[in-house]
Amino acid sequence: MSAPRTALITGANSGIGLALATELQQQGYQVIATARRDDAVAKLAAAGFLALPLDVNDTKSRQALRQALQARGLSVDLLVNNAGFGAMGPVLDFTEQQWQAQFATNLFAVALVTKELLPLLEAAQGRVLNIGSVSASLVTPFAGAYCASKAALHAISEAMQMELAPLGVAVQWVVTGAVDTGFAARASAELQWLSEQSPWWRFRDGITRRANASQDFPTSAAAYAKALVKQLQRPPTRSPLYVGRGARLLPWLKRWLPWPLLSWILSRKFGLSAPTR
Numbered sequence: 591m592s593a594p595r596t597a598l599i600t601g602a603n604s605g606i607g608l609a610l611a612t613e614l615q616q617q618g619y620q621v622i623a624t625a626r627r628d629d630a631v632a633k634l635a636a637a638g639f640l641a642l643p644l645d646v647n648d649t650k651s652r653q654a655l656r657q658a659l660q661a662r663g664l665s666v667d668l669l670v671n672n673a674g675f676g677a678m679g680p681v682l683d684f685t686e687q688q689w690q691a692q693f694a695t696n697l698f699a700v701a702l703v704t705k706e707l708l709p710l711l712e713a714a715q716g717r718v719l720n721i722g723s724v725s726a727s728l729v730t731p732f733a734g735a736y737c738a739s740k741a742a743l744h745a746i747s748e749a750m751q752m753e754l755a756p757l758g759v760a761v762q763w764v765v766t767g768a769v770d771t772g773f774a775a776r777a778s779a780e781l782q783w784l785s786e787q788s789p790w791w792r793f794r795d796g797i798t799r800r801a802n803a804s805q806d807f808p809t810s811a812a813a814y815a816k817a818l819v820k821q822l823q824r825p826p827t828r829s830p831l832y833v834g835r836g837a838r839l840l841p842w843l844k845r846w847l848p849w850p851l852l853s854w855i856l857s858r859k860f861g862l863s864a865p866t867r
């Protein structure tokens with residue numbers, strides 16, 4: 591009997607990551623569920639996963655993960671780069687540190703985790719799946735940093751797909767629509783930093799609305815995971831995957847609606863009035 595395929599997930603302790611870990615395990619994968627906090631790792635272990643610590647932004651943590659897998663003689667058939675968060679707020683209000691944090695987790699870490707695990711992916715002739723977003727194409731106000739990080743993630747996914755193919759490692763990304771997770775609550779909680787001195791303070795209701803936008807009629811995380819894992823059962827193609835509410839519709843709107851019209855609709859939706867001067 592052959593060994594079960596292994597699937598390693600970053601940020602597996604909540605939302606999409608946890609739902610994917612559960613669904614992949616049900617489909618017979620040996621799931622390596624990673625999380626950055628000790629209590630989260632302990633919970634994942636108690637739930638029956640091979641749970642290992644990983645802070646995707648920490649070089650030593652990434653190295654320790656690879657060593658722990660090598661010590662167990664494991665290769666990686668599927669790497670899901672899922673860890674991420676939504677930094678919400680007006681583009682010009684972001685500090686340098688906030689820019690760096692958003693891009694470190696949502697973009698740089700995807701390349702750095704994949705690089706660290708490349709020998710194990712090559713050994714399995716495995717697959718990398720990057721969790722992208724409709725926000726990569728449908729850019730809204732007050733989510734410019736997040737949208738930019740996901741647009742850049744789609745861009746490096748395309749490059750990674752071409753560059754890793756000769757090594758026998760397939761790369762795909764999933765255009766994720768609205769999924770019911772803690773994402774919006776975290777994004778809203780983060781908004782505490784908004785300052786009354788900001789020129790956009792008077793639009794704070796619209797900013798909060800944008801932070802919660804992913805939770806307008808979302809797909810459940812379990813249904814998202816089921817649909818995505820079903821697509822992963824097929825041999826990888828070079829096409830992006832589309833899963834979750836609005837995953838096909840929103841990029842389509844961006845493509846076909848004239849930008850002046852879409853910009854007007856989105857400005858109204860998030861409470862941005864015409865110039866007052």
Ligand SMILES: NC(=O)c1ccc[n+]([C@@H]2O[C@H](COP(=O)([O-])OP(=O)(O)OC[C@H]3O[C@@H](n4cnc5c(N)ncnc54)[C@H](OP(=O)(O)O)[C@@H]3O)[C@@H](O)[C@H]2O)c1
Nearest residue numbers: 601604605606645646673674723766768769771772773804
């Ligand atoms: N929900 C949606 O509607 C939606 C739509 C499009 C795309 N996405 C994408 O889906 C992915 C998962 O988000 P979610 O909706 O499931 O939200 P979530 O429940 O907030 O999950 C995010 C996960 O990422 C982890 N994480 C953040 N920074 C990390 C780090 N430095 N190292 C390791 N783990 C880290 C979090 O761990 P902690 O608990 O330790 O913070 C958490 O487990 C993200 O990439 C997000 O951009 C979500």
